[in-house]
Amino acid sequence: MTWTLPEPMLAAPVPDPALLPGWAAEPKWDGWRALVSVEAGRVVLRSRRGANLVASFPEIKSGSRQLPDATALDGELIVWESGRLAFERLQGRLQQRGAGAAHLAAEWPAHFVAFDLLRLAGTNTTAWPYRQRRAALQDLFTKHKLTTPWALCPSTTDPDTVREWLTWASVGMEGVVFKRLDDAYRPSRGWQKYKVRETMEAIVGAVTGSLTAPRSLLLGRYDDDRRLQYTGRTTTLTRTASASVAGLLAPAQQGHPWTGWSFSAGWGSRETVNVTLVEPELVVEVGVDVARDASGRWRHPARLHRARPDLSPTDVPRWTSPPH
Incomplete structure (x- = not known):
């Protein structure tokens, strides 16, 4: 039976950036939410709304060779330009295929900032608590020495670090996302987000x-x-x-x-x-x-x-x- 990507877990807005006990925080990136899965040589790159993105991002498809088979990640597609997140460089990507997509990938390459682990070498990890998924995600990056286009999203339980992240608005960082350490990954608004x-x-x-x-x-x-x-x-x-x-x-x-x-x-x-x-x-x-x-x-x-x-x-x- 073929494994399919779950619906993405979403975040509800909150008015206060305070990091509560029992929660972790991650930077909120100004990019495109995407889920990626590799299995038996087949790569699936899906947007939050279900659009197939793989033909538009050949740099992610080629980079998937670094991932172990039967693995899936949740994250954000971003482009850096002149020291800031350039969301506009993602615009128009959906209309590009083949040579056009390859040209944009070479000129403004996208990175996949991974912030959650949904499957690992055939094991469905969505029922694991966040703290366990996070540890396994970090181990994945370390064990397989993942490099561009993959990037590991920072995570912290330190309120001072969260306050520092909230000063990153000048580079296009939107805010922070809060995740309960003991929560499983499920298609609901179980996370929280604070926008600067x-x-x-x-x-x-x-x-x-x-x-x-x-x-x-x-x-x-x-x-x-x-x-x-x-x-x-x-x-x-x-x-x-x-x-x-x-x-x-x-x-x-x-x-x-x-x-x-x-x-x-x-x-x-x-x-x-x-x-x-x-x-x-x-x-x-x-x-x-x-x-x-x-x-x-x-x-x-x-x-x-x-x-x-x-x-x-x-x-x-x-x-x-x-x-x-």
């Missing part, structure tokens, strides 16, 4: 919905050439937040800097969304996580904290693109 968030100011340049009842805000910042650059959008506003912001918005005047622009329904989506342009005068304070695209835009929706009518657009920090 930053408070920032931005200028409202457009809204979804209407001026009288905005559903979300499209945000921007001026660059050094006084061009209003789009930075991201907020989550759906509550009724209270919508009403409070609506009274501070003014209809766009002729010559709005975003006239003629189209906006996607979400990062990486080809679907566009209808927006209403507003005069770029209102400053708002938002909370964002550390995930950015190649141009520095926020990949995930920002959370509106409050409007700042006491600030002018000139008070908002300038838009700066990340170095390449």
Whole structure:
């Protein structure tokens, strides 16, 4: 009977980064969740949603020769570029096969950061407690001297180490994941995750919905050439937040800097969304996580904290693109 990969174990968000007794912590990587299995020369590389990734990542397929037969790992596909996690280099990989995939693998090779062991040389390890799976995963890396594209995810039970990891936002580390030491691996949200968030100011340049009842805000910042650059959008506003912001918005005047622009329904989506342009005068304070695209835009929706009518657009920090 052929062994199949289980559904991935997931993490529920928590508001506090404190490491509790009986739990371990791991860095939360800004990449693609993936599960890999090797058996009798066959390699399976599956995304969290079940997509087959093996043809798109030939460097992982070739690297699977380092693993013992009938072994499976859970982890994250990542790409490093210029000292940071470059999530955007993973985009487009699913559309590449053959020579195209090989070219991207050579130019921006992906690494598989392993953080859990699901099977070891034919033994199903998912019923083992995390502490036992972790020890076996470390032994796997040591015994077989695994090298690129494989990397072992750090794990700790030291709160000071967790606090240090939370300072790694500048390289694109999203936060930390917490795992109970005695828990088995199961397809549920038994893990926990804490995402680093930053408070920032931005200028409202457009809204979804209407001026009288905005559903979300499209945000921007001026660059050094006084061009209003789009930075991201907020989550759906509550009724209270919508009403409070609506009274501070003014209809766009002729010559709005975003006239003629189209906006996607979400990062990486080809679907566009209808927006209403507003005069770029209102400053708002938002909370964002550390995930950015190649141009520095926020990949995930920002959370509106409050409007700042006491600030002018000139008070908002300038838009700066990340170095390449």
